[in-house]
Amino acid sequence: MTVATKNQLKLNVEKLNDDIRAFPQVHPITEDMKLTHKGVSRLVMLDRYTFKDTEKITLSEGDFVVLTIKEDPKFPARGLGYIVSIDWEAKTANVLVDEEYRGVLDKHEEIETGIVNRSLDVIEKPLEVFYEQIAKRNATGLASVEKTEDKRKEWFEKFYHELVTMNFVPAGRVLYGAGADTDVTYFNCYVMPYVKDSREGISEHRKQVMEIMSRGGGVGTNGSTLRPRNTLAKGVNGKSSGSVSWLDDIAKLTHLVEQGGSRRGK
Structure with a gap:
């Protein structure tokens, strides 16, 4: 060249x-x-x-x-x-x-x-290379819930003014998702309910974490409800691998799930 x-x-x-x-x-x-x-x-x-x-x-x-x-x-x-x-x-x-x-x-x-x-x-290939394009898309999406065209136009102008002047800058998931016509979340972070101390509880929690991350949300998990390592698991006459191992499994999901098509899980 x-x-x-x-x-x-x-x-x-x-x-x-x-x-x-x-x-x-x-x-x-x-x-x-x-x-x-x-x-x-x-x-x-x-x-x-x-x-x-x-x-x-x-x-x-x-x-x-x-x-x-x-x-x-x-x-x-x-x-x-x-x-x-x-x-x-x-x-x-x-x-x-x-x-x-x-x-x-x-x-x-x-x-x-x-x-x-x-x-x-x-x-x-980004199609939006100016912040004003993102602001217009966001304003369009946020105003779309209004029932009349006049109201949608009114609130588009109000939202766009606040966004483009940076009087208000939304969280990243809003910037990415609002007006994009995709099934992503507008919330950046989720604090999950306590994990039920059972195979079914852990599996259901893992399922919810994967779904949230796939739509762009970050996830926080408290594993204090899970039994410690080597605790007796009566149903199978064995021992638990411990809360740390289960939390490590959930953490590894972050390397497998792409968040809303724009980043890895977190």
Whole structure:
């Protein structure tokens, strides 16, 4: 890739607005939009809270994307970049990583060119690149409960004003879910009821935890009701593995469940 080509990779607002037409939840970019945030705040906004083309039906060369730059099993690093080319058969893409995120690259060729080859599974295309788009989607979703069009318009304007001026910034699950027409929770965190000290109780608790995490909620569990390790389990004439082992099992769910499509469980 030539230097000239690299320099030409920048956000194509006209094309992105064309792509947005396929997603009624997303508001198009207008000339008055300017809030993109900076640094980590920008990456978190784009990675966690924006509406994305998850099926990649509009993904093409030149698109602005969020991707996993460092593929570490424990501590992967996310960053931003632009699609250089796509191999649909191999399901991979070459991405020119934004200079701000190249510090974690460790392969010589990647460091030299700034271009990485990654699976499409770890590449996402945000359709909302300005905070104003998120604010409009949120305001639309929150005002949608009103019964008349006039009331919906009135409350859209009120919500949008508070959101876009940042007089009020909702929790992350609201930013991600409101107006997105998805079955995710608007609550960030849940404190669970005590776990019943039985196999049935633990199984039911685990089921509820998985359901909450899959919809984007964080979960807090108090395991003090579970019997200690080596306590007699009369029904099977054996001993309990202890509360810590059961809580560890629930903790491991966080590595298995993707929260509302945007992050791992917690």
